Amino acid sequence: MQSPSDHAEQLGPDSGPIELQDDLEGDTLREECGVFGIFGHPEAAAITALGLHALQHRGQEACGIVTFDGSRFHSERRLGLVGDTFSRREVIERLPGTVAVGHVRYSTTGATILRNVQPLFAELNAGGFAVGHNGNLTNGLSLRRELVRNGAMMQSTTDTEVILHLVAQSKRSHFVDRFIEALRAIEGAYSLVALTNKKLVGARDPLGIRPLVLGDLDGRPILTSETCALDMIGAKYVRDIEPGEIIVFDEEGAHTHKPFPPKPPRPCIFEYIYFSRPDSIVGGRSVYEVRKAFGAQLARESHPDIDVVVPVPDSGVPAAVGYSQYSGVPFELGIIRNHYVGRTFIQPTQSVRELGVRMKHSANRAAIEGKRIILIDDSLVRGTTSKKIVRMMRDAGAREVHFRLASPPILYPDYYGIDLPDRGGLLAATHTLEEMREIIGADSLAFLSIDGMYRAMGYPGGRDPANPKFADHCFTGAYPTHLTDHSETEPQPRQLSLLAEAS
Numbered sequence: 001m002q003s004p005s006d007h008a009e010q011l012g013p014d015s016g017p018i019e020l021q022d023d024l025e026g027d028t029l030r031e032e033c034g035v036f037g038i039f040g041h042p043e044a045a046a047i048t049a050l051g052l053h054a055l056q057h058r059g060q061e062a063c064g065i066v067t068f069d070g071s072r073f074h075s076e077r078r079l080g081l082v083g084d085t086f087s088r089r090e091v092i093e094r095l096p097g098t099v100a101v102g103h104v105r106y107s108t109t110g111a112t113i114l115r116n117v118q119p120l121f122a123e124l125n126a127g128g129f130a131v132g133h134n135g136n137l138t139n140g141l142s143l144r145r146e147l148v149r150n151g152a153m154m155q156s157t158t159d160t161e162v163i164l165h166l167v168a169q170s171k172r173s174h175f176v177d178r179f180i181e182a183l184r185a186i187e188g189a190y191s192l193v194a195l196t197n198k199k200l201v202g203a204r205d206p207l208g209i210r211p212l213v214l215g216d217l218d219g220r221p222i223l224t225s226e227t228c229a230l231d232m233i234g235a236k237y238v239r240d241i242e243p244g245e246i247i248v249f250d251e252e253g254a255h256t257h258k259p260f261p262p263k264p265p266r267p268c269i270f271e272y273i274y275f276s277r278p279d280s281i282v283g284g285r286s287v288y289e290v291r292k293a294f295g296a297q298l299a300r301e302s303h304p305d306i307d308v309v310v311p312v313p314d315s316g317v318p319a320a321v322g323y324s325q326y327s328g329v330p331f332e333l334g335i336i337r338n339h340y341v342g343r344t345f346i347q348p349t350q351s352v353r354e355l356g357v358r359m360k361h362s363a364n365r366a367a368i369e370g371k372r373i374i375l376i377d378d379s380l381v382r383g384t385t386s387k388k389i390v391r392m393m394r395d396a397g398a399r400e401v402h403f404r405l406a407s408p409p410i411l412y413p414d415y416y417g418i419d420l421p422d423r424g425g426l427l428a429a430t431h432t433l434e435e436m437r438e439i440i441g442a443d444s445l446a447f448l449s450i451d452g453m454y455r456a457m458g459y460p461g462g463r464d465p466a467n468p469k470f471a472d473h474c475f476t477g478a479y480p481t482h483l484t485d486h487s488e489t490e491p492q493p494r495q496l497s498l499l500a501e502a503s
């Protein structure tokens with residue numbers, strides 16, 4: 001791969017962003033990436049920067065934009081947040097052109113180093129080619145080994161680079177045919193935006209595991225991970241890119257290709273639980289309304305005697321609203337988040353941290369003191385965060401602390417681009433419900449049931465194992481694609497009776 005212009009790849013800090021280990025954020029799930037692309041707009045880079053800003057929740061480690069100005073490609077890729085890189089006029093001015101693709105990254109494959117920051121760019125014999133990827137290939141390692149054996153020189157450690165090499169090696173004469181040939185070789189989850197000197201291209205894997213939508217800004221097409229990026233720039237939502245669809249924009253208009261045999265779609269249900277922004281519409285559903293429905297269903301399934309409903313901010317808020325509305329128990333902000341602690345805040349020393357400093361969250365004593373509270377969070381991974389929150393609530397005077405999760409227990413690892421630990425690191429895969437309750441220190445603990453989750457999504461019969469509608473394998477182990485790079489014969493986790501309440 002080469003740098004596309006003289007000022008390409010302005011270096012960010014080599015060692016990555018300064019990590020502020022927040023007291024409540026050591027246990028959150030992280031999405032791998034968000035993508036954005038626009039065709040035919042005179043301010044393509046500035047608009048892409050705004051779009052990426054709206055997608056920041058999908059990846060905070062690095063960001064990048066590649067543009068084409070009619071004769072040259074230009075690239076800026078940095079470690080750090082979008083606002084730190086692309087809010088400066090001189091950076092946007094270094095990205096001329098009417099076509100752009102952009103990417104925000106949280107790494108789940110490949111280290112956090114500048115050469116892994118996307119969009120990746122390569123100079124192929126047919127011209128330049130940039131690609132940004134949300135998802136994870138389940139045969140990326142196997143393909144990589146084969147490519148290296150055949151002489152490919154890899155520049156990054158990401159699975160996405162495999163796609164560049166497959167396109168480069170294709171013998172087809174037209175770019176779209178080469179791209180399709182590359183996609184036929186890969187397995188797993190991918191939503192891609194790609195740029196050549198003539199085209200903007202979007203592609204979604206045949207199961208539609210990760211989202212990708214089409215928007216319109218004054219007649220100019222936009223491809224992006226979530227509708228919140230369209231709202232940010234005043235663009236209209238047109239439609240979701242269909243699973244298995246490849247869409248190409250060039251001077252002649254839009255062309256759609258569907259080269260894969262159709263399969264029942266399996267979009268990732270975690271987009272609704274946690275990843276997508278609550279103001280986004282995913283698969284035609286409002287994420288906010290789905291989260292509220294999860295909370296209402298949780299209240300239907302498990303409702304102890306309590307005085308107030310308290311969300312774990314921010315991701316537990318919509319489910320807590322739903323729980324409160326359904327149960328009639330008042331909603332209170334018992335945990336306050338400090339939004340002004342930046343990543344560059346001086347990291348406290350261990351001795352200061354041991355004093356119990358709460359950098360980003362603190363208990364709102366007035367809302368919880370002497371009360372029986374129910375805490376609502378979106379999901380449980382390792383349980384370390386939940387334990388700290390329960391302790392914080394008790395220290396602030398809560399009389400009873402009940403804990404509810406607005407998703408089922410996570411029992412299996414993810415191989416599609418989410419930062420989930422292996423099974424040994426998943427609390428629910430290694431402990432009974434009562435053991436978990438004890439570890440967390442709550443008076444009672446319960447999860448949303450699998451069938452309840454599907455009911456809240458509008459399927460009154462619950463989950464149909466023969467046609468599950470969504471990718472839900474972190475709860476069920478029903479992986480929807482080959483896992484070529486991973487053992488498919490791992491022992492199953494203990495079968496737990498998790499749907500009953502522990503108290």
Ligand code: SF4
Pocket residue numbers: 209268269270271413414415416417418471472473474475
């Ligand atoms: S394992 Fe979970 S988070 Fe990952 S793609 Fe499947 S449903 Fe989504």
